[in-house]
Amino acid sequence: MTSATSPPRPPMSVRIGQRVIQLPTLAGLLIAWVLLFGELSVNTVVSGLLVGLLVMLVFPLPPLDSGFRIHPRATLFFLVRFVVDMAQATVRVLATAFSFGRIPHSSVIAVPLRTQSDLLFTLTAVCVSVIPGSVIVEVRSATHTLFVHVLGAGAEDVEQARADVLRLEERVVRAFGSRGEIERLASTGGTS
Structure with missing residues:
Protein backbone atom coordinates (compact mmCIF):
# COMPACT_ATOMS: atom_id res chain seq x y z
CA MET A 1 0.00 0.00 0.00
CA PHE A 59 23.26 3.83 -6.23
CA PRO A 60 19.52 4.08 -7.01
CA LEU A 61 18.46 4.46 -10.60
CA PRO A 62 15.34 6.17 -11.90
CA PRO A 63 12.70 3.76 -13.19
CA LEU A 64 13.83 2.44 -16.54
CA ASP A 65 11.58 1.38 -19.39
CA SER A 66 13.59 0.12 -22.33
CA GLY A 67 10.53 0.04 -24.57
CA PHE A 68 11.53 -3.50 -25.51
CA ARG A 69 8.61 -5.84 -26.11
CA ILE A 70 8.52 -9.23 -27.79
CA HIS A 71 5.71 -9.85 -30.27
CA PRO A 72 5.92 -13.61 -30.97
CA ARG A 73 4.59 -13.77 -34.55
CA ALA A 74 6.48 -10.68 -35.66
CA THR A 75 9.64 -11.97 -33.94
CA LEU A 76 9.36 -15.30 -35.75
CA PHE A 77 8.86 -13.48 -39.06
CA PHE A 78 11.85 -11.23 -38.28
CA LEU A 79 14.10 -14.22 -37.49
CA VAL A 80 13.09 -16.20 -40.58
CA ARG A 81 13.45 -13.19 -42.86
CA PHE A 82 16.80 -12.28 -41.24
CA VAL A 83 18.18 -15.77 -41.99
CA VAL A 84 16.93 -15.48 -45.60
CA ASP A 85 18.52 -12.01 -45.92
CA MET A 86 21.82 -13.36 -44.55
CA ALA A 87 21.81 -16.26 -47.03
CA GLN A 88 20.97 -14.03 -50.00
CA ALA A 89 23.60 -11.47 -49.01
CA THR A 90 26.22 -14.21 -48.62
CA VAL A 91 25.50 -15.45 -52.15
CA ARG A 92 25.74 -11.88 -53.51
CA VAL A 93 29.06 -11.27 -51.74
CA LEU A 94 30.45 -14.58 -53.04
CA ALA A 95 29.32 -13.75 -56.57
CA THR A 96 30.98 -10.33 -56.31
CA ALA A 97 34.18 -11.83 -54.91
CA PHE A 98 34.45 -14.40 -57.71
CA SER A 99 33.48 -12.14 -60.60
CA PHE A 100 37.00 -11.80 -61.98
CA GLY A 101 37.72 -8.94 -64.33
CA ARG A 102 34.80 -6.88 -63.10
CA ILE A 103 35.25 -3.98 -60.71
CA PRO A 104 32.59 -4.17 -57.99
CA HIS A 105 30.55 -1.07 -57.33
CA SER A 106 29.70 0.11 -53.85
CA SER A 107 27.93 3.06 -52.31
CA VAL A 108 27.61 4.78 -48.98
CA ILE A 109 23.98 5.66 -48.35
CA ALA A 110 22.30 7.72 -45.66
CA VAL A 111 19.21 6.07 -44.22
CA PRO A 112 17.15 8.16 -41.78
CA LEU A 113 15.27 5.65 -39.64
CA ARG A 114 11.73 6.25 -38.47
CA THR A 115 12.06 4.84 -34.96
CA GLN A 116 12.67 7.20 -32.04
CA SER A 117 13.79 4.42 -29.70
CA ASP A 118 17.55 4.27 -29.13
CA LEU A 119 17.28 0.55 -28.41
CA LEU A 120 15.47 -0.23 -31.68
CA PHE A 121 17.81 2.13 -33.55
CA THR A 122 20.81 0.24 -32.16
CA LEU A 123 19.26 -3.17 -32.85
CA THR A 124 18.58 -2.16 -36.45
CA ALA A 125 22.16 -0.91 -36.85
CA VAL A 126 23.54 -4.19 -35.47
CA CYS A 127 21.35 -6.23 -37.82
CA VAL A 128 22.42 -4.16 -40.84
CA SER A 129 26.10 -4.55 -39.98
CA VAL A 130 25.80 -8.32 -39.47
CA ILE A 131 24.39 -8.91 -42.95
CA PRO A 132 27.29 -9.62 -45.35
CA GLY A 133 28.04 -6.83 -47.80
CA SER A 134 26.88 -3.98 -45.60
CA VAL A 135 28.86 -2.06 -43.02
CA ILE A 136 27.80 0.85 -40.83
CA VAL A 137 30.32 3.64 -41.40
CA GLU A 138 28.66 6.35 -39.34
CA VAL A 139 25.74 6.71 -36.95
CA ARG A 140 24.03 9.98 -36.13
CA SER A 141 21.95 9.25 -33.08
CA ALA A 142 20.58 12.79 -32.89
CA THR A 143 18.75 12.32 -36.20
CA HIS A 144 18.57 8.49 -36.05
CA THR A 145 20.43 8.23 -39.35
CA LEU A 146 22.61 5.32 -40.43
CA PHE A 147 25.32 5.72 -43.04
CA VAL A 148 25.76 2.30 -44.64
CA HIS A 149 28.45 1.11 -47.04
CA VAL A 150 26.76 -1.35 -49.39
CA LEU A 151 28.89 -3.65 -51.54
CA GLY A 152 27.62 -4.19 -55.05
CA ALA A 153 25.28 -1.19 -55.03
CA GLY A 154 25.91 1.14 -57.94
CA ALA A 155 24.06 4.40 -58.49
CA GLU A 156 21.02 2.55 -59.83
CA ASP A 157 20.81 0.29 -56.75
CA VAL A 158 20.96 2.98 -54.05
CA GLU A 159 17.19 3.33 -53.58
CA GLN A 160 16.78 -0.45 -53.41
CA ALA A 161 19.51 -0.66 -50.74
CA ARG A 162 17.86 2.15 -48.76
CA ALA A 163 14.48 0.40 -49.00
CA ASP A 164 16.07 -2.86 -47.78
CA VAL A 165 17.38 -1.11 -44.65
CA LEU A 166 13.98 0.49 -44.01
CA ARG A 167 12.24 -2.89 -44.39
CA LEU A 168 14.69 -4.39 -41.89
CA GLU A 169 13.95 -1.52 -39.50
CA GLU A 170 10.23 -2.18 -39.89
CA ARG A 171 10.66 -5.87 -39.05
CA VAL A 172 12.75 -4.95 -35.98
CA VAL A 173 10.15 -2.45 -34.75
CA ARG A 174 7.24 -4.84 -35.33
CA ALA A 175 9.09 -7.65 -33.53
CA PHE A 176 10.48 -5.74 -30.55
CA GLY A 177 8.89 -2.28 -30.41
CA SER A 178 6.31 -0.80 -28.11
CA ARG A 179 2.80 -0.11 -29.33
CA GLY A 180 3.70 3.57 -29.71
CA GLU A 181 6.73 2.75 -31.90
CA ILE A 182 4.63 0.45 -34.10
CA GLU A 183 1.97 3.14 -34.50
CA ARG A 184 4.66 5.75 -35.30
CA LEU A 185 6.07 3.41 -37.94
CA ALA A 186 2.63 2.94 -39.52
CA SER A 187 1.98 6.69 -39.53
CA THR A 188 5.31 7.42 -41.26
CA GLY A 189 4.82 5.02 -44.12
CA GLY A 190 5.54 1.53 -42.83
CA THR A 191 3.64 -1.30 -44.47
CA SER A 192 1.14 -3.35 -42.52
Missing part, protein backbone atom coordinates in the same frame (compact mmCIF):
# COMPACT_ATOMS: atom_id res chain seq x y z
CA THR A 2 1.47 3.31 -1.04
CA SER A 3 0.88 6.62 0.63
CA ALA A 4 -0.41 9.70 -1.17
CA THR A 5 3.10 11.22 -1.24
CA SER A 6 5.06 8.24 -2.60
CA PRO A 7 5.17 7.75 -6.36
CA PRO A 8 3.66 4.60 -7.80
CA ARG A 9 5.98 1.64 -8.00
CA PRO A 10 7.09 0.66 -11.53
CA PRO A 11 6.02 -2.79 -12.75
CA MET A 12 8.26 -5.73 -11.84
CA SER A 13 9.78 -4.01 -8.83
CA VAL A 14 9.80 -4.22 -5.05
CA ARG A 15 10.17 -1.46 -2.50
CA ILE A 16 12.81 -1.73 0.24
CA GLY A 17 12.38 1.25 2.53
CA GLN A 18 12.45 4.33 0.31
CA ARG A 19 14.29 2.55 -2.51
CA VAL A 20 12.67 0.76 -5.45
CA ILE A 21 14.45 -2.35 -6.66
CA GLN A 22 13.69 -3.11 -10.30
CA LEU A 23 13.74 -6.87 -10.74
CA PRO A 24 14.89 -6.89 -14.42
CA THR A 25 17.86 -4.68 -13.48
CA LEU A 26 18.67 -6.94 -10.55
CA ALA A 27 18.47 -9.97 -12.86
CA GLY A 28 20.86 -8.26 -15.29
CA LEU A 29 23.34 -7.55 -12.51
CA LEU A 30 23.06 -11.15 -11.34
CA ILE A 31 23.73 -12.49 -14.84
CA ALA A 32 26.77 -10.21 -15.18
CA TRP A 33 28.06 -11.42 -11.79
CA VAL A 34 27.68 -15.10 -12.72
CA LEU A 35 29.36 -14.51 -16.08
CA LEU A 36 32.26 -12.71 -14.38
CA PHE A 37 32.85 -15.66 -12.06
CA GLY A 38 32.30 -18.21 -14.84
CA GLU A 39 30.39 -20.73 -12.76
CA LEU A 40 26.79 -21.27 -11.82
CA SER A 41 26.70 -22.27 -8.16
CA VAL A 42 24.56 -21.44 -5.15
CA ASN A 43 27.34 -19.30 -3.66
CA THR A 44 27.79 -17.33 -6.89
CA VAL A 45 24.04 -16.72 -7.27
CA VAL A 46 23.52 -15.70 -3.63
CA SER A 47 26.56 -13.42 -3.59
CA GLY A 48 25.45 -11.94 -6.95
CA LEU A 49 21.98 -11.20 -5.55
CA LEU A 50 23.46 -9.57 -2.44
CA VAL A 51 25.94 -7.47 -4.39
CA GLY A 52 23.23 -6.50 -6.90
CA LEU A 53 20.89 -5.43 -4.08
CA LEU A 54 23.67 -3.48 -2.40
CA VAL A 55 24.54 -1.67 -5.63
CA MET A 56 20.88 -0.81 -6.29
CA LEU A 57 20.35 0.42 -2.72
CA VAL A 58 23.52 2.54 -2.64
Whole structure:
Protein backbone atom coordinates (compact mmCIF):
# COMPACT_ATOMS: atom_id res chain seq x y z
CA MET A 1 0.00 0.00 0.00
CA THR A 2 1.47 3.31 -1.04
CA SER A 3 0.88 6.62 0.63
CA ALA A 4 -0.41 9.70 -1.17
CA THR A 5 3.10 11.22 -1.24
CA SER A 6 5.06 8.24 -2.60
CA PRO A 7 5.17 7.75 -6.36
CA PRO A 8 3.66 4.60 -7.80
CA ARG A 9 5.98 1.64 -8.00
CA PRO A 10 7.09 0.66 -11.53
CA PRO A 11 6.02 -2.79 -12.75
CA MET A 12 8.26 -5.73 -11.84
CA SER A 13 9.78 -4.01 -8.83
CA VAL A 14 9.80 -4.22 -5.05
CA ARG A 15 10.17 -1.46 -2.50
CA ILE A 16 12.81 -1.73 0.24
CA GLY A 17 12.38 1.25 2.53
CA GLN A 18 12.45 4.33 0.31
CA ARG A 19 14.29 2.55 -2.51
CA VAL A 20 12.67 0.76 -5.45
CA ILE A 21 14.45 -2.35 -6.66
CA GLN A 22 13.69 -3.11 -10.30
CA LEU A 23 13.74 -6.87 -10.74
CA PRO A 24 14.89 -6.89 -14.42
CA THR A 25 17.86 -4.68 -13.48
CA LEU A 26 18.67 -6.94 -10.55
CA ALA A 27 18.47 -9.97 -12.86
CA GLY A 28 20.86 -8.26 -15.29
CA LEU A 29 23.34 -7.55 -12.51
CA LEU A 30 23.06 -11.15 -11.34
CA ILE A 31 23.73 -12.49 -14.84
CA ALA A 32 26.77 -10.21 -15.18
CA TRP A 33 28.06 -11.42 -11.79
CA VAL A 34 27.68 -15.10 -12.72
CA LEU A 35 29.36 -14.51 -16.08
CA LEU A 36 32.26 -12.71 -14.38
CA PHE A 37 32.85 -15.66 -12.06
CA GLY A 38 32.30 -18.21 -14.84
CA GLU A 39 30.39 -20.73 -12.76
CA LEU A 40 26.79 -21.27 -11.82
CA SER A 41 26.70 -22.27 -8.16
CA VAL A 42 24.56 -21.44 -5.15
CA ASN A 43 27.34 -19.30 -3.66
CA THR A 44 27.79 -17.33 -6.89
CA VAL A 45 24.04 -16.72 -7.27
CA VAL A 46 23.52 -15.70 -3.63
CA SER A 47 26.56 -13.42 -3.59
CA GLY A 48 25.45 -11.94 -6.95
CA LEU A 49 21.98 -11.20 -5.55
CA LEU A 50 23.46 -9.57 -2.44
CA VAL A 51 25.94 -7.47 -4.39
CA GLY A 52 23.23 -6.50 -6.90
CA LEU A 53 20.89 -5.43 -4.08
CA LEU A 54 23.67 -3.48 -2.40
CA VAL A 55 24.54 -1.67 -5.63
CA MET A 56 20.88 -0.81 -6.29
CA LEU A 57 20.35 0.42 -2.72
CA VAL A 58 23.52 2.54 -2.64
CA PHE A 59 23.26 3.83 -6.23
CA PRO A 60 19.52 4.08 -7.01
CA LEU A 61 18.46 4.46 -10.60
CA PRO A 62 15.34 6.17 -11.90
CA PRO A 63 12.70 3.76 -13.19
CA LEU A 64 13.83 2.44 -16.54
CA ASP A 65 11.58 1.38 -19.39
CA SER A 66 13.59 0.12 -22.33
CA GLY A 67 10.53 0.04 -24.57
CA PHE A 68 11.53 -3.50 -25.51
CA ARG A 69 8.61 -5.84 -26.11
CA ILE A 70 8.52 -9.23 -27.79
CA HIS A 71 5.71 -9.85 -30.27
CA PRO A 72 5.92 -13.61 -30.97
CA ARG A 73 4.59 -13.77 -34.55
CA ALA A 74 6.48 -10.68 -35.66
CA THR A 75 9.64 -11.97 -33.94
CA LEU A 76 9.36 -15.30 -35.75
CA PHE A 77 8.86 -13.48 -39.06
CA PHE A 78 11.85 -11.23 -38.28
CA LEU A 79 14.10 -14.22 -37.49
CA VAL A 80 13.09 -16.20 -40.58
CA ARG A 81 13.45 -13.19 -42.86
CA PHE A 82 16.80 -12.28 -41.24
CA VAL A 83 18.18 -15.77 -41.99
CA VAL A 84 16.93 -15.48 -45.60
CA ASP A 85 18.52 -12.01 -45.92
CA MET A 86 21.82 -13.36 -44.55
CA ALA A 87 21.81 -16.26 -47.03
CA GLN A 88 20.97 -14.03 -50.00
CA ALA A 89 23.60 -11.47 -49.01
CA THR A 90 26.22 -14.21 -48.62
CA VAL A 91 25.50 -15.45 -52.15
CA ARG A 92 25.74 -11.88 -53.51
CA VAL A 93 29.06 -11.27 -51.74
CA LEU A 94 30.45 -14.58 -53.04
CA ALA A 95 29.32 -13.75 -56.57
CA THR A 96 30.98 -10.33 -56.31
CA ALA A 97 34.18 -11.83 -54.91
CA PHE A 98 34.45 -14.40 -57.71
CA SER A 99 33.48 -12.14 -60.60
CA PHE A 100 37.00 -11.80 -61.98
CA GLY A 101 37.72 -8.94 -64.33
CA ARG A 102 34.80 -6.88 -63.10
CA ILE A 103 35.25 -3.98 -60.71
CA PRO A 104 32.59 -4.17 -57.99
CA HIS A 105 30.55 -1.07 -57.33
CA SER A 106 29.70 0.11 -53.85
CA SER A 107 27.93 3.06 -52.31
CA VAL A 108 27.61 4.78 -48.98
CA ILE A 109 23.98 5.66 -48.35
CA ALA A 110 22.30 7.72 -45.66
CA VAL A 111 19.21 6.07 -44.22
CA PRO A 112 17.15 8.16 -41.78
CA LEU A 113 15.27 5.65 -39.64
CA ARG A 114 11.73 6.25 -38.47
CA THR A 115 12.06 4.84 -34.96
CA GLN A 116 12.67 7.20 -32.04
CA SER A 117 13.79 4.42 -29.70
CA ASP A 118 17.55 4.27 -29.13
CA LEU A 119 17.28 0.55 -28.41
CA LEU A 120 15.47 -0.23 -31.68
CA PHE A 121 17.81 2.13 -33.55
CA THR A 122 20.81 0.24 -32.16
CA LEU A 123 19.26 -3.17 -32.85
CA THR A 124 18.58 -2.16 -36.45
CA ALA A 125 22.16 -0.91 -36.85
CA VAL A 126 23.54 -4.19 -35.47
CA CYS A 127 21.35 -6.23 -37.82
CA VAL A 128 22.42 -4.16 -40.84
CA SER A 129 26.10 -4.55 -39.98
CA VAL A 130 25.80 -8.32 -39.47
CA ILE A 131 24.39 -8.91 -42.95
CA PRO A 132 27.29 -9.62 -45.35
CA GLY A 133 28.04 -6.83 -47.80
CA SER A 134 26.88 -3.98 -45.60
CA VAL A 135 28.86 -2.06 -43.02
CA ILE A 136 27.80 0.85 -40.83
CA VAL A 137 30.32 3.64 -41.40
CA GLU A 138 28.66 6.35 -39.34
CA VAL A 139 25.74 6.71 -36.95
CA ARG A 140 24.03 9.98 -36.13
CA SER A 141 21.95 9.25 -33.08
CA ALA A 142 20.58 12.79 -32.89
CA THR A 143 18.75 12.32 -36.20
CA HIS A 144 18.57 8.49 -36.05
CA THR A 145 20.43 8.23 -39.35
CA LEU A 146 22.61 5.32 -40.43
CA PHE A 147 25.32 5.72 -43.04
CA VAL A 148 25.76 2.30 -44.64
CA HIS A 149 28.45 1.11 -47.04
CA VAL A 150 26.76 -1.35 -49.39
CA LEU A 151 28.89 -3.65 -51.54
CA GLY A 152 27.62 -4.19 -55.05
CA ALA A 153 25.28 -1.19 -55.03
CA GLY A 154 25.91 1.14 -57.94
CA ALA A 155 24.06 4.40 -58.49
CA GLU A 156 21.02 2.55 -59.83
CA ASP A 157 20.81 0.29 -56.75
CA VAL A 158 20.96 2.98 -54.05
CA GLU A 159 17.19 3.33 -53.58
CA GLN A 160 16.78 -0.45 -53.41
CA ALA A 161 19.51 -0.66 -50.74
CA ARG A 162 17.86 2.15 -48.76
CA ALA A 163 14.48 0.40 -49.00
CA ASP A 164 16.07 -2.86 -47.78
CA VAL A 165 17.38 -1.11 -44.65
CA LEU A 166 13.98 0.49 -44.01
CA ARG A 167 12.24 -2.89 -44.39
CA LEU A 168 14.69 -4.39 -41.89
CA GLU A 169 13.95 -1.52 -39.50
CA GLU A 170 10.23 -2.18 -39.89
CA ARG A 171 10.66 -5.87 -39.05
CA VAL A 172 12.75 -4.95 -35.98
CA VAL A 173 10.15 -2.45 -34.75
CA ARG A 174 7.24 -4.84 -35.33
CA ALA A 175 9.09 -7.65 -33.53
CA PHE A 176 10.48 -5.74 -30.55
CA GLY A 177 8.89 -2.28 -30.41
CA SER A 178 6.31 -0.80 -28.11
CA ARG A 179 2.80 -0.11 -29.33
CA GLY A 180 3.70 3.57 -29.71
CA GLU A 181 6.73 2.75 -31.90
CA ILE A 182 4.63 0.45 -34.10
CA GLU A 183 1.97 3.14 -34.50
CA ARG A 184 4.66 5.75 -35.30
CA LEU A 185 6.07 3.41 -37.94
CA ALA A 186 2.63 2.94 -39.52
CA SER A 187 1.98 6.69 -39.53
CA THR A 188 5.31 7.42 -41.26
CA GLY A 189 4.82 5.02 -44.12
CA GLY A 190 5.54 1.53 -42.83
CA THR A 191 3.64 -1.30 -44.47
CA SER A 192 1.14 -3.35 -42.52
